[in-house]
Amino acid sequence: MSFQDKEIQCSECSNSFTFTAKEQEFFASKGYTNEPKRCPTCRQARRMDGGDRRGPRKMTATVCAECGQATEVPFEPRDDRPVYCATCYAKNRPNKTR
Numbered sequence: 001m002s003f004q005d006k007e008i009q010c011s012e013c014s015n016s017f018t019f020t021a022k023e024q025e026f027f028a029s030k031g032y033t034n035e036p037k038r039c040p041t042c043r044q045a046r047r048m049d050g051g052d053r054r055g056p057r058k059m060t061a062t063v064c065a066e067c068g069q070a071t072e073v074p075f076e077p078r079d080d081r082p083v084y085c086a087t088c089y090a091k092n093r094p095n096k097t098r
Contacts (some may be wrong), residue, residue, distance in 0.1 A: 012042040038073050
């Protein structure tokens with residue numbers, strides 16, 4: 001299937017954004033049938049707010065268990081589990097299999 005860039009109007013801010021052919025290919029590969037309703041900026045803002053249901057996301061300051069760098073995480077760390085910065089988490093995360 002051949003995809004072409006498409007202009008879409010954001011349902012949140014009403015600005016126009018481009019739904020690229022590459023993004024359309026990705027959506028199709030994941031089985032998504034609907035186009036995005038929000039522009040990338042509004043999607044990111046919605047993710048950071050936790051969507052309409054939960055309100056703003058509470059970030060907790062902590063220190064990475066591997067490199068010692070200060071970082072923030074969107075959960076309350078427990079004493080019995082290590083917390084990693086994004087870089088160390090990417091190195092240490094178990095392989096995902098589906």
